[in-house]
Amino acid sequence: MKRLCISAVLILMAVMIWTPFQADAQESLTIVWAEWDPANYLQELSKDFTAETGIAVDVVQIPWPNFQDKVFTEFVGKSDLYDIVIGDSQWLGRNSVGGHYIDLTDWINENIDVDSIYGPAMTAFAEYPKGSKKYWALPAEVDAAGYVYRKDLFEDPTEMKNFQAKYGYPLAPPKTYTQLRDIAEFFTRPEQQLYGIATWYSKEYDGITMGFQQVMWSFGGSYGDPNSFKVKGHVNNKDAVKALEFYTDLLKFAPPDAPNYYWQETLNAYISGKVAMGMNYFAFFPGVVNAETNPLSYDKSGFFIAPKGPKGHYISIGGQGMSVSAYSEKQDIAKQYMKWFMQKPVQEKWAKLGGFTPHKEVLQSDTFKKATPFNEAFAASFPYLRDFWAVPEYAELLEVCQTNWNEAITKIKSAKDALNSIARKHEEIFEDAGYYDD
Amino acid sequence: MSDYQLKMAFIMPTMILLILMNIFPLLWSLYLSFHRYKASMPTAPKFIGARNYARLLTDPEIWGYFRTTAYFVILAVTAQFLIGFGLALLLNRQFRAKGFVTTLLLLPMMLSPVVVGLFWRFILASDNAGLLNYFLSPILKSPIGWTTDPKIAMFAVVIVDTWMWSPFMMLIALAGLSAVPKSLYEAADVDRASTWFKFRWITLPLVSPLLLIALLFRTMDAFKMFDIVYVLTREGGPGTVTETVSMNLYKLAFRNFNTGKACAMAYILLIIIVALSNIYVKYLNRVKGEA
Numbered sequence: 001m002k003r004l005c006i007s008a009v010l011i012l013m014a015v016m017i018w019t020p021f022q023a024d025a026q027e028s029l030t031i032v033w034a035e036w037d038p039a040n041y042l043q044e045l046s047k048d049f050t051a052e053t054g055i056a057v058d059v060v061q062i063p064w065p066n067f068q069d070k071v072f073t074e075f076v077g078k079s080d081l082y083d084i085v086i087g088d089s090q091w092l093g094r095n096s097v098g099g100h101y102i103d104l105t106d107w108i109n110e111n112i113d114v115d116s117i118y119g120p121a122m123t124a125f126a127e128y129p130k131g132s133k134k135y136w137a138l139p140a141e142v143d144a145a146g147y148v149y150r151k152d153l154f155e156d157p158t159e160m161k162n163f164q165a166k167y168g169y170p171l172a173p174p175k176t177y178t179q180l181r182d183i184a185e186f187f188t189r190p191e192q193q194l195y196g197i198a199t200w201y202s203k204e205y206d207g208i209t210m211g212f213q214q215v216m217w218s219f220g221g222s223y224g225d226p227n228s229f230k231v232k233g234h235v236n237n238k239d240a241v242k243a244l245e246f247y248t249d250l251l252k253f254a255p256p257d258a259p260n261y262y263w264q265e266t267l268n269a270y271i272s273g274k275v276a277m278g279m280n281y282f283a284f285f286p287g288v289v290n291a292e293t294n295p296l297s298y299d300k301s302g303f304f305i306a307p308k309g310p311k312g313h314y315i316s317i318g319g320q321g322m323s324v325s326a327y328s329e330k331q332d333i334a335k336q337y338m339k340w341f342m343q344k345p346v347q348e349k350w351a352k353l354g355g356f357t358p359h360k361e362v363l364q365s366d367t368f369k370k371a372t373p374f375n376e377a378f379a380a381s382f383p384y385l386r387d388f389w390a391v392p393e394y395a396e397l398l399e400v401c402q403t404n405w406n407e408a409i410t411k412i413k414s415a416k417d418a419l420n421s422i423a424r425k426h427e428e429i430f431e432d433a434g435y436y437d438d
Numbered sequence: 439m440s441d442y443q444l445k446m447a448f449i450m451p452t453m454i455l456l457i458l459m460n461i462f463p464l465l466w467s468l469y470l471s472f473h474r475y476k477a478s479m480p481t482a483p484k485f486i487g488a489r490n491y492a493r494l495l496t497d498p499e500i501w502g503y504f505r506t507t508a509y510f511v512i513l514a515v516t517a518q519f520l521i522g523f524g525l526a527l528l529l530n531r532q533f534r535a536k537g538f539v540t541t542l543l544l545l546p547m548m549l550s551p552v553v554v555g556l557f558w559r560f561i562l563a564s565d566n567a568g569l570l571n572y573f574l575s576p577i578l579k580s581p582i583g584w585t586t587d588p589k590i591a592m593f594a595v596v597i598v599d600t601w602m603w604s605p606f607m608m609l610i611a612l613a614g615l616s617a618v619p620k621s622l623y624e625a626a627d628v629d630r631a632s633t634w635f636k637f638r639w640i641t642l643p644l645v646s647p648l649l650l651i652a653l654l655f656r657t658m659d660a661f662k663m664f665d666i667v668y669v670l671t672r673e674g675g676p677g678t679v680t681e682t683v684s685m686n687l688y689k690l691a692f693r694n695f696n697t698g699k700a701c702a703m704a705y706i707l708l709i710i711i712v713a714l715s716n717i718y719v720k721y722l723n724r725v726k727g728e729a
Contacts, residue, residue: 065672069692076477076695099480190580193566203675257564259586259676274565392479396694407677412588 028056029333032071032082033320035061038141038283041353042086048349049340055333064263065204068395075100075327083328084337086140086320088206092128094392101136101323102331108135111339118142121358124387125321130226136323138338139358141283143318144381145214145306146374148270148288149173149277152300153187162186173304177215177246180277180307184253187276196253198269199279202262203406206398209388211279212247212405214316217386218309219243223397224426229435231426236419239311244408244415251409259410273297279306281318282378286354289373303374305381317385319356393433400425471701478695490702499678500686500703504710507682510595511660517600518656522607523649529608530615540612547605555669558598559585562670585671588679595680598666603659607652614648615641646725654718661711664688683707 031046033039039061046057060082062070068088074081075095087095095101104126108114114122117139123130125139153159154171163171167182174180184196200211216222221240224231234240251258255274257265263280267287270278271294287293288301306315322341324334340346347359351368356378362368369376389397400422408418430436439447471490473483494500529540546554561569562584571581584594618641626636664684667674673689674681687707691700 072478072695073692094478098478100478202672203677204672255565256581256583257568257586259583260564260672396696399689399694403678403681406675410586410588410676410679412677412679 026056027054027333028058029083029330029337030058030060030081031084031086031322031337032060032062033086034067035063036283037286038355039086041350041355042140044353045341045346045350045355046337048346049337052340053336055337057337068205072395075325078327080325080327080329082325083330083334085323085325087137087323088320089124089317090206090388090390090394090398092125092136092321093390093394095323096128096134096136097392100326102326103134103136104138104324104335105133105135107335108138111335112138112342116344116360117342117358118360118363118382120382120385121319124317124385125319125358128390130390137321138342139319140322140341140355141319142356142358142363143281143283144378144385145210145279145316145318146282146285146377146381147173147277147279147304147306148285148374149302149304150273150297150300151302152297153276154302159186173302174307177218177307177309181246181250181253184250184277188253193274195255195258195269195275197250197277197279198254198258198261198266198275199250200261200263200266201251201254201259201406201409202265203402204262206388206402207262208405208409209398209401210316210318212244213388214306214314214386215247215309216240216243217314218307218312219246220309220311223389229430231430232423234423235426236416236423240419241415243309244405244419248409248411248415259406270294271296282374282381283318283356285374286372301373303377305377305384313384314386315381315384317387391433393429396429397426400429467701467704470698471705473698475698476695477697483698486698490699491706494699494703494706502678503681503683503686506592506678506680507661507663507684510592510599510663510680510682511657513592513596514599514603514660514663515653515656517596518604518607519649519653521600521604522609522652523611525604525608526611526615529612543608544605546602549602551602551665552669554598554602555666558594558601558666559670562594562598586676588676591671591676591679595663595667595670598670599660599663602666603656607649607656610648610652611645614645618644643725647722650718650722650725654715654722657714657718658711661707661714 031042033042039059043057043059046059050056068091071082071085071087072094075098085095085101092101096103108126121139121142122135125142126135126137128134128136154173160171163183163186166186169179171183171186174183180197187194187196189195200207202208213223216235216239219239219242221237221243222234224234254261255269258269261269263284266278266280267284269275270280270288273296282303285303289298291298294301307313322338324331324338328334341350342359344359344362347357347362348367351357351359351362351371354372357363357368363379369379388394391397404413404418404422404425407413408415413421470483472485472487474486474490475481475483525543529536529543563569563571564581564583564586566572566575566581568581568584570584571578574582583590585591622640622644623636626640631639662684663682667680667682667685668688671680674685683703684707687700687703690696690703
């Protein structure tokens with residue numbers, strides 16, 4: 001009996017050891033991305049690549065809050081676990097300078113029709129340093145922050161009449177942040193478990209930064225001078241203070257747990273009927289118009305672009321670029337996949353599946369704009385997109401913003417103190433990194 | 439093969455493993471703590487003397503994280519000690535299903551801290567969808583911001599850690615209590631000693647060495663608090679109210695990849711833990727001597 005047990009254990013161990021080698025027998029490619037719907041679409045799309053080439057594609061998905069930490073840790077360990085990395089635009093600086101992405105400039109110029117790609121997307125997701133024409137990626141998913149709203153509430157005659165009486169203008173999707181605030185206030189009715197707005201306030205990853213920065217820009221603030229890297233007087237100017245006070249004030253019209261809201265919580269708040277308006281990246285909206293995931297308002301949801309502020313109109317850019325890992329042993333296959341991915345018919349199918357294509361023609365086609373109820377608002381957001389710092393020190397800069405802005409909205413610090421702290425710390429980071437050296 | 443060679447042959451594999459897995463990383467991180475070095479960048483470490491230590495020790499925010507950690511350790515370990523010892527006193531008698539009740543009480547400490555953090559995140563959600571707020575809603579005007587209110591968030595972390603680790607205190611205390619000879623209590627009964635007298639002069643002195651060991655383990659562990667904070671209060675929020683030193687160290691090391699500075703911080707943390715442990719051990723020896 002004992003001999004039988006030992007034999008069984010040995011056989012089991014041999015099978016476990018042998019299985020991965022068996023799986024590796026077929027040529028394969030591993031792509032890493034965050035855990036969200038577009039990654040599922042890419043897995044689906046990649047079946048065509050497998051059918052054409054016989055190369056299996058595995059899209060590995062990592063939950064958003066751990067996405068950056070996991071990928072960067074693999075890079076530091078020079079792991080060949082991933083062949084293609086679909087990473088945030090802010091990662092470009094760190095991963096190009098750090099040698100984790102391979103330089104794709106020559107390959108792109110020879111193999112890809114750059115003119116077919118939407119210009120700002122190429123700059124945001126592929127180029128580092130900006131304006132240098134050095135490419136480290138190809139845009140994979142182009143995204144923007146936008147809003148979803150409850151059409152049934154907005155178009156209800158009684159609500160419209162009451163809103164007009166209270167605010168003196170008709171109830172409609174807001175075009176300015178002042179209107180957004182009014183509407184959020186109007187629909188805040190805690191006794192009915194209804195609140196005006198759900199937007200990002202979370203300290204996780206880049207939550208509050210992506211939610212607030214577009215308000216800051218639109219109010220007249222900025223992260224700093226992109227040439228001199230001087231920050232004081234930009235991120236902590238009067239306009240930025242006003243913007244942060246405004247964003248903190250909006251919290252009054254959000255559900256009580258809103259200081260923890262990131263994309264998932266915002267989406268849940270909207271889908272559960274807790275809020276009249278919800279901010280999120282457009283890529284998360286397929287779940288809103290799906291009867292299975294949103295039985296309450298899948299057919300009663302409208303979409304609008306982020307409003308403009310008193311000093312401009314800016315929207316947080318989302319989406320990611322597709323880069324080849326410097327530690328991959330399958331760089332040629334990775335490039336083959338990227339070349340295949342950028343073809344127009346593939347991009348058309350990518351858009352049809354729900355991906356936000358960077359292909360200029362596909363993006364501007366009526367077919368794309370009418371494909372979903374939110375694609376039109378998404379396309380309209382494009383001229384207003386802006387990004388966070390994409391320098392190698394971005395993670396440290398982001399961390400400072402996340403902490404201080406979260407402290408401001410929870411009233412641990414005043415808006416002014418929080419912004420002064422960001423300005424001081426950002427300049428310290430730039431100074432340490434040698435940006436002010438002559 | 440001589441006896442000496444045989445001994446060495448047995449010891450060497452363990453020694454080599456120990457040097458490779460423990461001693462080398464310890465020395466390497468000490469070396470890095472005196473350098474400007476980022477693991478995510480291809481540049482070699484650059485010697486900067488004690489600048490990493492100087493920067494850390496003069497940064498008021500870093501002291502803030504230490505204060506937060508100390509506050510958490512004091513609150514959590516005290517609560518765990520009181521609850522754990524109380525439960526042990528209750529369980530230190532014969533009753534039906536004692537084994538089953540003891541096992542049930544031990545369950546929390548057998549769970550993964552991340553799982554504990556996740557389900558307490560749902561229990562302590564700051565709106566009425568949170569289980570605790572839902573049950574409290576008939577008596578509360580508005581839901582409690584367990585993880586969003588800066589004045590309350592730390593208590594939420596303490597509650598979760600106490601729920602998880604009081605059973606550990608209970609287990610150690612129970613082991614101590616069951617080892618106290620019955621004859622001492624019988625002798626005290628003959629002398630008509632009060633319950634308080636028996637507890638103060640028999641139970642406590644005999645159990646205290648074990649309790650101190652439990653306190654030592656819990657203090658060291660609580661000082662390293664990371665996982666529950668990471669999950670429950672989303673990386674130490676709101677703001678930095680629950681951001682412990684370990685949480686900040688994680689960000690420094692694995693998000694910012696400021697490796698040199700992170701190594702220096704880890705050494706500061708190590709020195710504090712070693713100092714704290716020494717105080718406990720000294721006190722433990724004194725208690726043992728008295729006992």
